Amino acid sequence: MEHENAKPHVFPNARKPGELLFAILILIIALLLISQIGEQTTWLEGKGWSAQPRLWPLVGLGTMSIFGALHLWWTSRSRRTPGRWREALVWVSSLEYVLWYLIYVASVPYAGYLLSTVVFCLFLTWRAGYRSTRIFLVAALFGLGVVLFFKSALNVKIPGGAIYEYLPASARYFMLRYF
Numbered sequence: 001m002e003h004e005n006a007k008p009h010v011f012p013n014a015r016k017p018g019e020l021l022f023a024i025l026i027l028i029i030a031l032l033l034i035s036q037i038g039e040q041t042t043w044l045e046g047k048g049w050s051a052q053p054r055l056w057p058l059v060g061l062g063t064m065s066i067f068g069a070l071h072l073w074w075t076s077r078s079r080r081t082p083g084r085w086r087e088a089l090v091w092v093s094s095l096e097y098v099l100w101y102l103i104y105v106a107s108v109p110y111a112g113y114l115l116s117t118v119v120f121c122l123f124l125t126w127r128a129g130y131r132s133t134r135i136f137l138v139a140a141l142f143g144l145g146v147v148l149f150f151k152s153a154l155n156v157k158i159p160g161g162a163i164y165e166y167l168p169a170s171a172r173y174f175m176l177r178y179f
Helices: 019-035 055-077 084-111 113-127 133-153 162-166 169-178
Strands: none
Touching: 019 055, 019 084, 084 113, 084 162, 113 133, 133 169, 162 169
8 A cells, every 4th residue: 555645656757768768869850850841841932821831741840849859858857767778679679570561562562462461461470479370360361351451342553463473364363453
C-alpha cells in the first residue's frame, strides 16, 4: 500500500532512457525539414494566405520545431536515468523490419505479388518466433487474403512478376489479373 504522503507521479522529474536522444533527433529532423520548405513547396501569387500550398506544411513543421525545442529544453533539465544507448539500440534493431519490407517490395517484380506476399508473411511469422504449423497456415492464408483483397476486391494495379512469364498464356492472364 502506498504511503499517504506520497506524491502522484503525474509530472515525473526524471527522464526515461532514450528521451533526450529522442528529443534531439526530433528537433534535428524538424529543423532539416523546415530548412527545405522553400525547395519543396511553393507560394502562389494571387492566392489567399490559407490557400497557399506552403502554409500547412509550414504550420506542421513549425509546430514540430517549437514542441521539439520545448521537449529538448524540458528533458535536458530533468534528472538522467541510465539506459540511453540501450534504448537507442532497440530503436536501431527495429529497423531490421524496414529492411525486410524493402526486400519484400523489391521481390514483387520478380516473384509476383502472390508469392512475395505469402513468403513475406511466412518469414515474418518465423522471425517473430512462431514455429507451429497451424500459425504458419494462418500466416499463409492471411497473405493470400491480402492479395485477394487488394488485387481482386480493390482492383489495385500491381505489376505482375517476371516469374509469370513462364506460365501458359491462360494461366498467366489469370495470375496477372487476380494475383
